[in-house]
Every structure is written in structure tokens, then in C-alpha cells.
Amino acid sequence: MSKQTESDSSPSSGKKLGSALTDIFFPRSCVHCTDAIEDSPYEFLCRSCSQELFLSKPPACSTCGFPFYGMLAGPKSCPHCAELNPLFKQGMTLFLAKGPARSMIHELKYNGGFYVLNDATKMIAQSPHYQQYIDNSTLIPVPLHPTKQRERGYNQSEKIANMLSEATKGRSKVLNMLIRREFTQTQTRLNREQRHQNVKNAFALAPNAVVIPNQQYILVDDVFTTGSTLNACARVLLEAGATRIKVVTLGHG
Numbered sequence: 394m395s396k397q398t399e400s401d402s403s404p405s406s407g408k409k410l411g412s413a414l415t416d417i418f419f420p421r422s423c424v425h426c427t428d429a430i431e432d433s434p435y436e437f438l439c440r441s442c443s444q445e446l447f448l449s450k451p452p453a454c455s456t457c458g459f460p461f462y463g464m465l466a467g468p469k470s471c472p473h474c475a476e477l478n479p480l481f482k483q484g485m486t487l488f489l490a491k492g493p494a495r496s497m498i499h500e501l502k503y504n505g506g507f508y509v510l511n512d513a514t515k516m517i518a519q520s521p522h523y524q525q526y527i528d529n530s531t532l533i534p535v536p537l538h539p540t541k542q543r544e545r546g547y548n549q550s551e552k553i554a555n556m557l558s559e560a561t562k563g564r565s566k567v568l569n570m571l572i573r574r575e576f577t578q579t580q581t582r583l584n585r586e587q588r589h590q591n592v593k594n595a596f597a598l599a600p601n602a603v604v605i606p607n608q609q610y611i612l613v614d615d616v617f618t619t620g621s622t623l624n625a626c627a628r629v630l631l632e633a634g635a636t637r638i639k640v641v642t643l644g645h646g
Contacts (some may be wrong), residue, residue, distance in 0.1 A: 421480055424500050424509060425493035435512040443495040449486050450646065451522055457617045457644050458486035473645075477620045480627040481612065481638040485526050487516055490616050490644030498615055498644050502549045510556045513643060517560045524600070527557050529640055530565045530609040535626055538573040554613040565611075570602040571626055592625040606635040617642040 421430045423439035433440040453460045454471035455480050461471070488494045497513070500506030512641050516524055524640050534550035542548055554567045573596040598604070622642045 402569050404428075410497065423493075424506070425496040426564070429563070435504070435515060437509055437512050438493050438497070445492045447489040447491070447492055448516060448520060449488060450520065453485070455483055456632060457484045457620060457645060458642070459617075460489075474620060477624065479620060480624050480631055481640050483526075484620070484623070484640040484642075485618060486524060486617055486642045486645040487513065487520065487523055488644055490646035494556045494644055495559050495646070502615055505547065507552055513553075514556060514560055517557075525612060525639075526639070528561050528564055530611045530639075531570075532557055532565050532567045532641075533570050533610055533612050533626070533630075534567065535612060535614040536569065536571050536573045536624060540576055541573075550614050551613060557613065557641070566604070570599050570604070570610075571596050571629060592622050594625075596626050596629050598629055598633050602634050605631060606634050608635070609637045609639070610635050612638065612640040614642050616644045616646065620644070 400480055412580060421437060422428065422435045423430055423510070425442045426439060428439050428441070430437070430439050435443050438446075438609050450459045451460075454597050455469040456474040456477060457471065459471045459473055490498055497506075497509045501509050518592075534548060534554040536542075536550075537545065537548045551569070558565050558567050573595055575596045579623040581602070610630055612623050612630075614623055617640070619621065619642075623642075627638050
């Protein structure tokens with residue numbers, strides 16, 4: 394009988410074997426189409442759905458990260474941001490929130506599907522510009538109102554921020570520097586102006602938060618839609634003395 398090699402008995406080999414056995418008896422299904430996942434670059438998207446992903450890559454809108462298809466000629470902001478008047482310096486998004494990507498965000502936000510962040514981490518690994526953007530920064534999750542957080546049991550933006558911190562190997566730290574002091578209605582069914590009014594005074598600086606003027610702060614949210622929520626958060630930091638504010642999201646749309 395041949396002697397087992399060192400690589401065969403390594404912890405990583407054991408982990409891979411355990412994962413393979415789990416997939417045999419409890420096969421993973423795609424978070425979007427629910428088909429079984431085989432031969433896919435992702436853990437929770439099948440190969441077919443993974444080909445429908447639209448990762449945002451430069452050139453892109455400097456405000457929200459929406460990709461410009463082709464060479465950029467003209468303004469650096471896209472039509473989505475024409476009426477925003479951003480209080481932050483720059484924005485970036487990982488992917489367009491449609492199709493399979495929207496299903497990922499929905500699973501994370503409403504069903505506690507934190508496992509989809511494993512696939513988001515893989516997408517970040519394919520996006521060096523995104524990695525560089527979040528590196529060596531203070532990551533500030535957009536807060537939920539305490540009532541909403543008790544109902545949901547978690548803040549998805551905080552989960553995303555923690556994943557981003559791990560993607561930088563801890564060089565970026567997560568700080569909960571903001572609180573949501575008003576219980577606002579969901580933004581989902583509101584138009585641009587209604588969204589702006591809905592969150593206008595909804596946020597405040599956390600009681601023990603200390604703003605360092607020259608520190609790079611990055612506001613973290615799940616989706617960039619009109620930018621109203623992120624702008625309201627940026628206003629609080631700006632009024633507290635922050636001078637370097639950016640935003641980052643998983644999705645756009």
C-alpha cells in the first residue's frame with residue numbers, strides 16, 4: 394500500500410474532500426435559477442447564471458460606479474447622477490444589480506443569506522481596481538434604525554463592510570460611526586425627490602464617534618440607486634469635519 398503523501402493529508406485537502414462529499418449528499422442550488430451548481434466559478438451561482446453577471450469595470454461614473462461601455466468622452470458622471478450633487482468625492486460599485494446579481498443581494502438583504510458574500514469575495518478578486526479603492530480606509534456601514542435592525546436581526550451593510558475588510562486582509566477597518574435616528578419608510582417605491590426627502594435628516598453621528606479630518610472614510614451600502622441615502626450619510630460626516638469621503642456598494646440599480 395502506498396504511503397499517503399503530505400499534501401493528501403493537509404487540512405486544505407481534508408476541507409476540499411469534505412466540501413465535495415457535502416455537495417454529493419446536499420448539492421448546492423443556484424441562488425437565482427435554483428438549478429444544481431456544477432462546474433461553476435462560484436459557489437452559489439450556476440455556470441449559466443454566472444455568465445449573466447455584469448461586473449463594473451473602468452471607465453465608469455465617478456459618482457456611482459456605473460460602467461461606461463466604450464471609451465469615455467464627455468462628463469465623468471452618468472445620467473443616474475445628474476441631479477444628485479454628491480457630497481462625497483467618489484463612488485464605486487462591484488456589479489450591476491440585475492438578474493443573478495439582484496438575486497444575490499435579495500438573498501443577503503431579506504433572507505440572511507450571508508453565504509453569498511463568499512461569491513462577492515471572488516468577484517472582488519477579479520476586480521483589482523475595486524480592491525485598490527477600498528484599501529487602507531475606514532469602512533462605515535450605512536446604519537439601520539434600531540427597530541428595523543431588531544426586526545431583521547442584522548444590518549446587511551455591516552455584513553458587506555466586514556467582508557470588504559477581510560478582502561483587504563484587515564488593512565481597512567469597519568467602524569459604526571453613524572446612527573439612524575428616524576424610522577423612515579422603505580426607499581423601494583419612492584421616486585428620486587421622495588427618496589431625498591425621506592432620508593434628509595435621518596442620520597446622525599454616533600455618540601462616541603470621533604472624526605479624523607484627513608482619514609479616508611468609505612460609506613458602505615448594498616445598492617446604489619439614486620444616492621440619496623449615501624449622500625445623507627456623507628452630509629453628517631462632512632459637517633463633523635471629514636474631508637475625504639467616498640462610497641462603495643455591491644450593486645448598482
